[in-house]
Amino acid sequence: MLVILQARMTSKRLPGKVMKLLNGTPMIQRQINRIQKSKNISKVIVATSIEKEDFVISDLCQNIGIECYRGSLTNVFSRFFDVTTSNNFNNIVRLTADCPFTMPLLIDEMFSEFNESNFDYYSNSIIRTYPRGLDIELFTAQSLLKLNQFDLSEEELEHVTIGIYKRPELFKLGNHSQSQNLSKHRWTVDTPADFEFAKKVYNNFQDEEEKFTQSDILRFLSQNPSIFNYDF
Numbered sequence: 001m002l003v004i005l006q007a008r009m010t011s012k013r014l015p016g017k018v019m020k021l022l023n024g025t026p027m028i029q030r031q032i033n034r035i036q037k038s039k040n041i042s043k044v045i046v047a048t049s050i051e052k053e054d055f056v057i058s059d060l061c062q063n064i065g066i067e068c069y070r071g072s073l074t075n076v077f078s079r080f081f082d083v084t085t086s087n088n089f090n091n092i093v094r095l096t097a098d099c100p101f102t103m104p105l106l107i108d109e110m111f112s113e114f115n116e117s118n119f120d121y122y123s124n125s126i127i128r129t130y131p132r133g134l135d136i137e138l139f140t141a142q143s144l145l146k147l148n149q150f151d152l153s154e155e156e157l158e159h160v161t162i163g164i165y166k167r168p169e170l171f172k173l174g175n176h177s178q179s180q181n182l183s184k185h186r187w188t189v190d191t192p193a194d195f196e197f198a199k200k201v202y203n204n205f206q207d208e209e210e211k212f213t214q215s216d217i218l219r220f221l222s223q224n225p226s227i228f229n230y231d232f
Helices: 027-035 052-064 076-085 104-117 141-147 154-159 192-204 214-223
Strands: 002-006 043-049 067-071 091-096 121-123 137-140 173-175
Touching: 002 027, 002 076, 027 043, 027 052, 027 104, 043 052, 043 076, 052 067, 067 076, 076 091, 076 141, 076 154, 091 104, 091 141, 104 121, 104 137, 104 173, 137 141, 192 214
Parallel strands: 002 043, 002 091, 043 067, 121 173
Antiparallel strands: 091 137, 121 137
């Protein structure tokens, strides 16, 4: 299975966030290290833009031995389409590089369910029960090829998969939920406050940056309620 990790440096609310350091290592590299702990991931490709600001992302990828594809800044769909058609994988995972808490065990659990049910698209964000920042989207390469036949809107070109799950009559969709609804938690990094939260969590898991789980974070937060990051 192929992971396509979309990344850019030109975030409006927190420019350069993907290269900000968590325990001395760029956030995107921390996320890649966690992704690679998944038993079902064969390859990770970072999909960034051709803008000059994103050279730092491609340079990092070269330094750590990760393939990087560069394409349109605004037409993110084209980046995913080009990577998908250039690689021989039937199944794709879409992740974004502002989510340093990606859970590899959750990827594996969802991939198993995705395969068993023959979904075209499977995520844990159609109906949210996971913290924002643990979003995982799985879809078939064939679904992306099929979607490319449509005259996609600007929104669909920017958000890649929205064109799939907005067409439930054409694609078999599935949602992965957990019993405890944690959707009010905010574990993504879009703002300076989000990044401060991420730093505190990572500082707590020094030397275990690739091992901590959702339960570990929740346990840490229960002991330190003042650092909760809510999605209000």
